Each structure stands twice: as structure tokens, then as C-alpha cells.
Amino acid sequence: xxxxxxxxxxxxxxxxxxxxxxxxxxxxxxxxxRSFRRFLVQLTDFGLRDTVECLETRITxxxxxxxVVNNRLSSVKETVWKLNIVPIGKQAVVSSNMLNYEQQVAxxxxxxxxxxDSYRRLVDGLIAIDQNMVVPACELAEEMESELNLxxxxxxxxxxxxxxxxxxxxxxxxxxxxxxxxxxxAIYYGEFHNHLFVRNPQLVDWVRAFIVAGCELGLHNDAxxxxxxxxxxxxxxxxxxxxxxxSHGVNLKGTAGHNSLPSYGAENSEVxxxxxxxxxxxxxxxxxxxxxxxxxxxxxxxxxxxxxxxPQEDIDVELAEAFAxxxxxxxxxxxxxxxxxxxxxxxxxxxxxxxxWIVDCNKWVIGGxxxxxxxxxxxxxxxxxxxxxxxxxxxxxxxxxxxxxYMRQ
Ligand SMILES: [Zn+2]
Numbered sequence: 581x582x583x584x585x586x587x588x589x590x591x592x593x594x595x596x597x598x599x600x601x602x603x604x605x606x607x608x609x610x611x612x613x614r615s616f617r618r619f620l621v622q623l624t625d626f627g628l629r630d631t632v633e634c635l636e637t638r639i640t641x642x643x644x645x646x647x648v649v650n651n652r653l654s655s656v657k658e659t660v661w662k663l664n665i666v667p668i669g670k671q672a673v674v675s676s677n678m679l680n681y682e683q684q685v686a687x688x689x690x691x692x693x694x695x696x697d698s699y700r701r702l703v704d705g706l707i708a709i710d711q712n713m714v715v716p717a718c719e720l721a722e723e724m725e726s727e728l729n730l731x732x733x734x735x736x737x738x739x740x741x742x743x744x745x746x747x748x749x750x751x752x753x754x755x756x757x758x759x760x761x762x763x764x765x766a767i768y769y770g771e772f773h774n775h776l777f778v779r780n781p782q783l784v785d786w787v788r789a790f791i792v793a794g795c796e797l798g799l800h801n802d803a804x805x806x807x808x809x810x811x812x813x814x815x816x817x818x819x820x821x822x823x824x825x826x827s828h829g830v831n832l833k834g835t836a837g838h839n840s841l842p843s844y845g846a847e848n849s850e851v852x853x854x855x856x857x858x859x860x861x862x863x864x865x866x867x868x869x870x871x872x873x874x875x876x877x878x879x880x881x882x883x884x885x886x887x888x889x890x891p892q893e894d895i896d897v898e899l900a901e902a903f904a905x906x907x908x909x910x911x912x913x914x915x916x917x918x919x920x921x922x923x924x925x926x927x928x929x930x931x932x933x934x935x936x937w938i939v940d941c942n943k944w945v946i947g948g949x950x951x952x953x954x955x956x957x958x959x960x961x962x963x964x965x966x967x968x969x970x971x972x973x974x975x976x977x978x979x980x981x982x983x984x985x986y987m988r989q
Contacts, residue, residue, distance in 0.1 A: 678780060681768060685740050689985045694941045698962055699747055699987040702980075703754055705966040706731055711974060716796035717759040718833040720932065720977060721884030729976045731969065732932075733758035734836060734886055736800050740985035741768050741786045747984055748793035760790055761800035761836045761886065764821045775811055777820070787828050798886060799825065801835040803851040804844040807871060808864050815851050815874035822880055836886030841903070841927055842910035846870055849885045852877050857927050858895050888979060889928040900927040912939045915958050922947025923954040932979040934972070936965055938986045950976060 624632050706712055713728040720732040733751070735758060737744045744760055751758045762769060762783075770779035790797045799821055807814035818835070825832050837848035845862030849855045853873045862870045877885070903926045909917045920926070922935055922945070934948030934955055944965045946957040950973060957968065972978065 678767060682742060685985060685988070689739070689988065692940050693986050693988050694938075694962075695989045696743065696746065696987055698942065699982075700750060701962060702966070703733075703750060703756065705962075706733075706969065707754060707756065709966075709970045711972075712969065714756045714758075716757045717798070717836070717886045717979075718796055718884060720979065721834070721886075721888070723931075723977075725975075727974055729969070729972050729974065729978060731978045731980065733980045733982060735760045735982050735984055736836060736838065737762050737768075738766060738800070738838070738983050738985065739768070740983075740988055741782075743984040743988040745786055745789045745793070747982075747987075748790050748795045751795060752793040757795050759796040759798065759834075759886065761798045762787075762825070763800035763802060763838055764817060765802040765805045765838070772809055772812065777817065779824075784828060787825065787830060791829055796833070797825070797830050798832055799835045800838045801848045801851065802838040803875075804846055804848050804862075804864075804870050805838065807868070808844070808866075810866055810868075813871055813874075815871035818851065819875060819880065822882075832882075834882055834884045834886050837889070840910060840921065842905065842907045844870065845904055846872065847887070847889055847928070849887055849889055851875055852882075852885065855885065855889075855891065857889075857891050858897055858900055888931040889925075890931050892927070892929050896926060903927060912937060912945070918945055918947060918958070919956050923949060923956050932977045934976065935979045935981055936969075937981045938983070941986070 706714055709729075711727075711729050712731050713726065714731050714733065717732050717734055720730055724730075733756075735744055735747060737760060741762070748758065748760060764770070768780055769783060770777055772778075787797065799818065801818055803814035803818040805814065806812050806817040822832055822835075835849075839848065841847050841857075844864075847855075847857060850857060850870075850872050851874055853876045856873050861872065864870060877883075903920065906917070912918055918937075918939075922930075930948060932948065933950050934946055937945045937947075939945055942961050944957075944960050944962060946955060946960065946965065946968055948955050957964065960968075969978065
């Protein structure tokens with residue numbers, strides 16, 4: 581009696597489990613979780629308490645799994661978001677939508693951007709200084725001896741290709757060649773759809789416009805930014821885009837690393853063989869090793885790297901690590917950080933004497949070393965910059981780092 585009774589109980593519990601499984605698969609496929617909860621209440625009313633308990637355990641599992649997936653999705657979304665059109669050191673406030681892209685750039689940079697006329701004043705001012713020779717970055721990198729001051733206008737197109745084209749055309753009208761780097765992880769360039777990279781159809785027109793303007797065109801290297809997207813090898817993305825630009829007629833000689841070391845724990849230039857700043861293996865936000873030294877510049881036909889960062893011979897690793905991990909302080913609008921970055925950089929040397937950055941509306945910074953003495957001028961105007969350039973010692977190599985979106989109005 582007892583035995584047969586327990587067999588009968590077992591069989592009833594097996595039936596109940598089987599019924600539960602069928603119900604779960606039916607309901608999980610067809611209903612949102614909230615309706616499922618309502619359904620469980622109804623089952624309890626019908627006296628199917630065991631089944632309800634079993635289902636509740638399963639639904640809790642399903643909900644946990646949904647949370648895990650949602651968390652992963654939001655971290656991926658946030659990464660892609662950060663690669664878009666956010667001003668350096670600012671939070672994203674707009675969606676990644678190309679339909680009103682120009683309007684978004686205008687809104688995002690409204691507070692930071694100077695008039696386009698300031699760019700004309702800069703170029704005119706540089707040309708007017710007799711001891712200056714304005715050369716593209718590929719020529720500055722040749723390190724030729726010169727009695728003149730060599731000045732390069734490097735344009736990192738983080739967000740605004742339209743203003744960049746306008747700048748290239750202005751330079752052409754003055755017979756001067758600047759250097760422009762397209763950012764392959766910016767949404768104006770293209771976007772990943774799952775693992776398929778789709779370039780913005782307008783990109784080809786911009787590339788042609790730069791070629792016609794006679795400027796130097798290169799890639800703003802964000803290999804380690806691209807590597808943050810799960811399943812993507814940023815080094816291969818960079819290589820692919822070098823080939824793509826060349827296939828459209830670009831005489832591409834160089835790249836310039838986007839962002840600085842605190843962003844990814846590595847400078848983007850470290851994707852190239854021999855450019856590792858010190859021995860270590862940084863990883864992405866999901867723990868995947870960054871493709872350090874994965875590409876060979878010589879094999880790719882690249883002749884220089886446009887940030888002009890070179891490894892230090894006797895690096896103080898502790899100091900370099902501390903600077904690398906100071907993500908909170910790393911901003912071009914932080915005076916102390918910029919001073920250290922430009923004049924006493926603990927992780928690299930600069931193969932130019934001074935760098936001149938625009939960091940806000942008519943706010944400029946000059947930093948570097950001349951005859952091993954630090955040079956640093958913070959929060960100065962365009963007028964101050966031109967004054968400084970006209971008094972630089974002969975033979976100075978000066979690199980302007982411009983983001984077109986700061987001079988677009
Ligand atoms: Zn950049």
C-alpha cells in the first residue's frame with residue numbers, strides 16, 4: 581500500500597514536472613514575463629500549487645538570464661556610444677543617428693566651438709610669419725634640418741568631417757597643405773552591425789574632397805577603441821581601412837592615434853610593432869587582450885605615426901602606470917594633466933618640440949620642451965598663439981593639434 585502509494589506520488593510528480601516543462605516552453609515563447617506572472621496566479625486559484633512553485637523557480641531563472649543579457653547589451657551600447665560624437669571629456673547627450681548628424685554636432689559643440697573665421701586667422705597668421713614653413717605631418721616626420729620653423733597643422737576629425745573639408749579647401753586656397761585624419765570608429769565614418777562594418781555612403785565624397793584639396797589624408801587610429809566591441813579585432817579594422825582609403829586614391833602615409841593612454845590603458849600607436857611604450861598586456865573592458873604590436877608599419881607602407889609619441893629609453897614604470905590609470909584626471913581641459921602630458925610625460929617622449937592644442941572656444945594650450953626646458957602656456961587666445969609662434973627659436977618643430985569641431989561656427 582505504502583509502496584504503491586509512493587509510486588503513485590512519484591508518477592504524479594513526474595507528470596507535474598512534465599506538464600510544467602511544456603507549460604514553461606509554451607508560455608516563455610508566447611508571453612511577456614509580466615503576463616506569465618498573472619497566469620501563475622490563475623493556476624494557484626485552480627489548486628495547482630506544486631506546478632506553480634516549479635514554474636516560479638524557472639521564471640526566476642529566466643528573469644536572471646534576461647538581466648544578464650540586458651547588462652551585457654547596455655555595456656556594449658555604452659562603449660559604442662562613447663566612440664561616437666562626444667566632445668573630449670564630456671558625456672554623450674545624443675543618439676547615434678546619422679539623419680541629423682550635423683545638427684547633433686552643432687548642438688554638442690555649441691559651447692566649445694569658435695567661429696570658422698578663427699581658422700582663417702590662424703592660417704593667415706602662420707603664413708605671414710616669414711620664418712615659418714607649414715608642412716604636412718609626413719614631412720615634419722622626416723626630421724630634416726631647417727633654419728626655418730617647421731609647423732604642421734594636424735586635424736583629428738573626431739566628429740566634424742564637413743568643417744574639416746571646409747578647412748582643407750581654405751588651406752588649398754592659400755597654397756598650404758595640412759594633414760587630416762579620419763576617425764574610423766566615428767559614426768560619420770561607419771558602424772558595426774553585428775560583425776559587419778558598414779561605411780557611411782557620404783564618406784567617399786569627403787575622401788574625394790580631401791584629395792582634390794591637395795592635403796595629406798590619413799587615418800585617426802582607434803584600433804583599441806574598435807577592439808572594445810566584443811568579437812572585433814581593432815588591428816584588423818585599422819588595416820582594412822588603410823586598404824580601403826588607398827583603394828579610393830588616397831596616398832596614405834601615416835596614422836595618428838586617437839585618445840590618450842588612460843582611455844584604454846594603451847596608446848593606439850602601440851598597435852604597431854616597436855611602438856609598445858613599456859612591457860605589459862592591457863585588456864579591453866570585457867577582459868580581452870588588446871592587439872599590442874599586431875601590425876607592422878613598414879609592411880603596411882606607413883612611414884610615420886602622427887602623434888609623434890615615441891617610447892622612452894629609461895621609463896619609470898610606476899610613474900607611467902599611475903598616469904595611465906588616472907582616468908578621472910585625463911582631460912585636455914585639465915591644466916595639471918595637460919601640463920604633465922605635454923611637458924613631462926611619464927610614458928613617452930615627443931618627437932616634436934612643442935604642441936599647440938585648441939581645447940575650448942578660443943582657448944589654446946602650448947606645451948613641450950625646447951632645449952630640454954619645459955614650455956607651457958595655458959588658457960591663451962589665438963592671438964597669444966600667433967605671438968608665440970613668431971618668437972619661437974629658429975629650427976623649432978611645432979605640431980598643431982586641431983579638432984575641426986572646435987572651429988566650426
Ligand atoms: Zn581623436
